[in-house]
Structure formats: structure tokens, C-alpha cells
Amino acid sequence: MELTYRMLQAAEAACLKESLLGLGQYHNEIAENREYIYPTVDVSVSVETIASGIREGNMLARTAWDGDTLAGFCVIGLDRAGRVGELKYLYTAEEYRGMGLGGTLTDWAMETFAKAGMERIDLRVVIGNPAVGFYEKYDFAPRILVMSKKI
Numbered sequence: 001m002e003l004t005y006r007m008l009q010a011a012e013a014a015c016l017k018e019s020l021l022g023l024g025q026y027h028n029e030i031a032e033n034r035e036y037i038y039p040t041v042d043v044s045v046s047v048e049t050i051a052s053g054i055r056e057g058n059m060l061a062r063t064a065w066d067g068d069t070l071a072g073f074c075v076i077g078l079d080r081a082g083r084v085g086e087l088k089y090l091y092t093a094e095e096y097r098g099m100g101l102g103g104t105l106t107d108w109a110m111e112t113f114a115k116a117g118m119e120r121i122d123l124r125v126v127i128g129n130p131a132v133g134f135y136e137k138y139d140f141a142p143r144i145l146v147m148s149k150k151i
Contacts, residue, residue, distance in 0.1 A: 001066060001099075002066075003064045003065060003066055003071055003101065004064070004065045005062060005063065005064050005065075005104075005108075006062070006063055006065070007060065007061065007062055007063075008050075008054065008061035008062070008063050008073070009054065010051040010052070010054040010055040011051070013047050013048070013050045013051035013054065013061070014047055014051075015063075015070060016046075016047055016050065016061075016070075016073060016075075016089075017043055017044070017047050018070075019070055019072075019073065019091050019093065020043045020046055020047065020089070020091075021043055022091070022093070022094075023089065023091050024043070027126045027129070030126065030128050030129055030130070031126045031127065031128050031129070050075055050088075050089075053075075053077065057078075058077060058078055058079070058080070059075060059076065059077050059078070059088070060075070060076050060078070060112060061073060061074065061075040061076075062074050062105060062108050062109075064096075064101055064104070064105065066096070069093075070093065071092065071093050071096040071101060072090075072091055072092040072093060072096060072101045072102065072105055073089065073090075073091050073105070074087070074089065074090050074091075074105035074106065074108065074109050075088045075089040076088060076109050076112060076113065078112075078113075078116050078118065079118075080116070080117075083117060083118055083119040083120070084118060084119065084120050084121070084122060085109075085113040085116065085118035085120070085121045085122070086121070086122045086123065087106070087109055087121060087122070087123040088123075090102060090105060090106060090109075090123075090131075092105075102131075102134065106134075106138060109121075110138065121140070122143070123135065123140060124146075
């Protein structure tokens with residue numbers, strides 16, 4: 001299998017829709033607190049937010065393709081004024097997990113953050129997600145706990 005990587009253009013953001021739905025479903029399956037349903041906003045809003053961020057230059061997205069199949073992607077946000085980056089989405093399709101794709105995409109994100117002069121990188125992980133161990137290998141550590149209550 002030979003994956004090809006390329007930067008996503010704003011006009012192409014709709015190609016992420018099914019994967020974002022899959023990511024939401026995955027979070028619903030692994031989350032310790034299953035009181036909330038993911039995605040928390042309509043996936044079309046997320047797609048438009050990504051497209052808008054790419055157009056405005058404060059988001060970048062790198063995709064990995066196996067032929068015409070989207071194998072994974074990483075979306076990052078760059079807050080140039082605050083010097084804080086955010087790893088917004090990291091997704092690997094189930095059949096491509098365990099092959100190093102997540103690491104390749106994360107390496108790209110870390111290099112991009114460094115080149116952009118980011119001083120801190122934030123990300124959010126659903127409690128119960130085994131990806132916590134993956135992120136700890138990149139020296140991410142908990143900084144804040146966001147607690148929620150459904151009303």
C-alpha cells in the first residue's frame with residue numbers, strides 16, 4: 001500500500017464529511033461518559049468551519065489517500081497572535097490504524113507548528129480514548145479538565 005499525502009484546499013473540505021461522522025461514532029463508542037453524543041455540532045458546520053479556516057489561513061489540513069480512498073487526515077489551527085496551535089482533528093480510517101499513519105500526520109503537524117513559531121499546542125481528547133497514550137508519546141500532558149453537565 002502506497003499512501004499519497006496532500007494539503008486539503010478549502011473547496012475540497014466536503015471530502016471530510018464521512019470521516020468526521022465516523023470520528024464522532026468512534027467517540028460515542030469509546031467515551032467513558034456516554035451522556036453526550038458526538039459530533040456536538042452538525043458535521044456540515046464542522047466542514048464549513050474547516051473550509052473557512054483554510055481560506056482565512058488559520059487552519060491547515062493534510063490528507064492521506066490510498067487511491068481514491070481517504071485513509072486519514074489531520075487538521076490544525078494556528079493562532080499566530082497568541083502563538084498557540086491546536087491539533088483540531090486527527091483521524092485514521094479503521095482499516096489503516098496501526099500502520100503509522102497517525103504518527104506521520106502528527107509529525108507533519110508538529111513540524112508545521114514549530115515552523116510557525118507556536119509556543120504551545122493544545123488538543124482535546126475524549127475521556128476513555130486510548131489515543132491518550134499516543135499523544136503522551138509526543139509529550140502532551142493534561143493541562144485542564146473540562147467538565148460538562150447535560151441539562
